[in-house]
Amino acid sequence: MSKYTRKIKKLIDTAPEQEKAILVALIHQQDTDRLIQDHLDELALLTETLGATTVHRFTQRLEKPDVKTFVGSGKLEEIKSYIEFFDVKIVIFDDDLSPSQMRNLENELKIKVYDRSLLILDIFLQRAQTAQAKTQVELARFQYLLPRLTRMWTHLERQRGGTSTRGGAGEKEIETDKRDIRAKITLLKEKLQKIEKQGITQRKGREGIVRVAMVGYTNVGKSTLMRLMTKADVLAENKLFATVDSTVRKVVLDNFPFLLSDTVGFIRKLPTHLIESFKSTLAEIKEADLLVHVVDVSHPSFEDQINVVNQTLNELGAGDKPVILAFNKIDIAPKMPEEAEMMEMSEIEVEEAGYIDFEKLEQSYAKKSPIKPVFMAAESGLNVEEFRKVLTAEVLKIHQKIYPHYLEDEVVDMSRFKEGEDEAY
Template identity: 80%
Template sequence: MSKYSRKLKKLIETAPEQETAVLVALIHQHETEEMVSEHLDELAFLTETLGAKAIHRFTQRMEKPDPRTFVGSGKLEEIKAYIEYFDADMVVFDEDLSPSQMKILENELKIKVYDRSLLILDIFLKRAQTAQAKTQVELARFQYLLPRLTRMWTHLERQRGGTSTRGGAGEKEIETDKRDIRQKITLLKEKLQKIEKQGITQRKSRKGIVRVAMVGYTNVGKSTLMKLMTKADILAENKLFATVDSTVRKVVLDQVPFLLSDTVGFIRKLPTHLIESFKSTLAEIEEADILVHVVDISHPAFEDQIAVVNQTLNEMGAGDKPTIMVFNKTDLAAKMPSEEELMLMSEIEVEDASFIDFEKLERSYAKKSEITPVFISAEKGTDIDKFREILAAEVKKCHLKIYPHYLEDEVLDFSQFSEKN
């Protein structure tokens, strides 16, 4: 065996094993198994983003969660037997658990218990880069965990250590822990207030320039499009919540400057504490003149994702802003073939494919907005010029409202706007 092979073998043997997770979801009234399967696909992706591997899924048809065990005693025994046999490290529920449910489940299953909100909060904590984002997530996480401390709780011990910590504090320590958390919450709120004051001052200095915010469901390609538009070194990964921090860059199209911001992606059942803590970051959306709603058209539930984003925007009071619908990842979507192409295809090919009628979709969204929707592939660079043309026209409209007598040779200093927030 070569020196390189021995070194590689040693690295493999000493590398920590990836944690395993069991996923649990209820099938409520008016929900189909297919719908819940899609929800669990997303939950599996979230679990993978945190660093664990989903090895099994449990579903239970119930009108509402059991107040004690969430799934009922019979299904809980089934889950418990599976966890013990396969030595799973954690169980992840697709809905939020009450403090009493969390305590009962941890006592019964003897492993770490995540609900949807806690999973998302831990991912945000892992992904946050700036002082503001880290403070916001830590505050939201502490507020969420405070009423959920149990004898086996391990969540705060994973504050900086990912998903690898097991075990927990004893009953005698819980009251002390609660006091510590309350103190940390107070300190984090004070810290966040100072950061937000700086943010307000910074946003005030941007008056006089058009602001465009990119919004959309998580993992639809906003960061890839932002990178393409600005040529900036921005993280773009095939992971949920690859972007947590808001990034602002200056862009110039047709000699008109504007600010383009990439904001955190929305998701189904986004934790309330997180929305509250991220209000200052989401101010980029609230104060934007134009929204660019990026959609992953290749996702089977892209219309549901559009509805989630629109609902969140309406709750924020930003639902009536001029919006450019950008249907991304056209290279991964099966476009509806022409009649001639259909004639050449076999029946099996037609039955197995999930075609999208781009023209029908364009007509549908054109009726809802004065702005024509655009279909692109940010990854491949397809039809980006068309998007730039539509965006430039909308930016120019807003710019002329600010500067009615705008001259093409007008020179302004916008260098202060190119920093990362």
Template identity: 80%
Template sequence: MSKYTRKLKKLIDTAPVEETAVLVALIKQNQSEQEVEEHLDELAFLTETLGAKEVYRFTQRLEKPDVRSFVGSGKLEEIQAYVKHFEVDMVIFDDDLSPSQMRNLENELKVQVYDRSLLILDIFLNRAQTAQAKTQVELARFQYLLPRLTRMWTHLERQRGGTATRGGAGEKEIETDKRIIRNQITLLKEKLRKIEKQGETQRKGRKGIVRVALVGYTNVGKSTLMNLVTKSDVLAENKLFATVDSTVRKVVLENISFLLSDTVGFIRKLPTHLIESFKSTLMEIKESDLLVHVVDISHPGFEDHIAVVNQTLNELGAGDKPVLLVFNKIDLVPKMPSEEALMNMSELEVEEANYLDLDRLKNVYTKKMGIEPVFMAAQDGTNIETFRKSLVSQVKKQHKKIYPHYLESETYDLSQFDDME
């Protein structure tokens, strides 16, 4: 064996192995199998974002979850056999598990068990960059883990940037772990209070200028749009929760000055602990004068996404703010053909093509929102000028409504907001 062959073999032997996962969901009353599959597709994307690979899906139709093991005993045996035979690393459930369900499942399956909330929390932990975001996520994670602690848990020692870390917390006595976690929760709360005071001081310094917040479901292109408008370098990639930290940038368009913030994306069943812990970051939304709601129009469930975002905004007390709706990624939507072309197509062909009537959508949402929506593609800049004009128009309205002293020729000194995050 040559030295090059030995070197290659050594690299292969020491390369990190991608963890595998099976996904589990219940088909509840009044739910279709298609709807559950769409939810599992999102769960698979979350799993990929964490760094693991989906290898199989289990579904079961039940009116309500089994109190002991979430799924029925027969389905649990199926999962157990599959996990053992294929040496699967983790089992991920699309709903939250009670502490007793979590313990029972780990005892039965002998592998790491995630529910939806814990999966999202671990992704946030990997994604958080600022001290505030890291503290918020760690606090939410510890609060969630405390009642669910077992000897099998490895989450306490999980390192940012991967899912392969093993050992540590699972070897300690559970009561000792719980005491450590309670102490950590106390320390993190105190740390977060200090950070929030600094944030309040920053926000007070932003008075006198209109604030605009980008909101939307996760992975709809908010950060790409932020970069396009502000010419900054906010992280934008095709993964869920690419942005966890709130980022604020100054913008001047047509002699109109305002602040634009990019916020964490929403998702269905966003963990309650996470919303609670992130309230200080989400204050950017609550204290904004205008919301720009970005929607991925290429996603088949975009209307459900709109509903999830609106519900979350209501929970945050921001449901009554003026909203500019932006339908993004129109470059990925099949364009509606001419009437003549439609006449020559079968109903099945039209249905499978999944055409969207953008004119109809525009009329529907203009009537519903009171503001004409924008259709664009942030990735390649399609209709960016239309978006800028609509944004400036709405910002002007907020200037005149909130700051009566505002003059058309007036500009603001924004040097205090340079490099704001």
């Protein structure tokens, strides 16, 4: 064995092994098998983003969650047996658990227990890059953690300089932990207020120029489109929440400048604490003149994702803004086959294939908005020029309406907005 081969083998042997995780979801009366599968697929992607690997999925049909352990006693024993036999390290629930449910489950299962909110918060913690995003996530996470402290929650204490559970700590240590966390929450709120004041000052400096914000479900291709429009390096990965930081860049189309911002992707059941903490970052959406709603049309539940985004926009007070609906990834979406080919397929086969009739889809959404939807593929560049034309036309329209004297007597300092350059935000 060569020296080079031994070195490679050593690196492989010492690489950290991903922790095994199992997923748990309840099936409600109105839920279809396809919906549950979509939800668990999304949860598996979130698990992968966290750095774990899914080895099994458990589901149970219940009218409402068990008050003590979320799932029934029989299902809990089944989960417990699987954990012990396959040496599973993490169990992840697709809904939020109450503090008592979390404590009971950790006492029963003796492993790390995540609910949906905690999973998303930990992913945001990994992905945050700017001081503002890090502070927002830490604040949201500590607010979530406070009522859920138990002596077993060592995996939640990464922020405490390596402090973990000590033998015989008892209730006194938990109370000490709670006081520490309350103090940290106060400090983080103060820090966030200072950062927010800087953000307000920055946004005031943008007056006199049209602002466009990209919104959409997570992993629909917003960052890819941002990179394409600004010709600058932007992190774009096939992962949920590849980036959680908001960036603002100057874009020039047809010699006309405007500001384009990329915002954190939305997701169903986004943790309440996270929405509250990120409201200052999401101010980019509230203060935008135009929204570009990017949709992954190749996703089997893309219309549900559209509804989630629209609902979140309404919650943020931005539901009445003009929107360009950009149906992305048309190159990998299941298009309707030729009529002759369709005739050879059964209704069940057609339904399972999830074919999309783009013509009908365009007609449907064109009725809901005065702005014609655009169908494109940012990754391959397919129909991107059409998107540019629509975007330019809408920006110019808003500019003429809101800033009628801009070209005549408005002077805006654009020197700090070099094309494709991040704003320090």
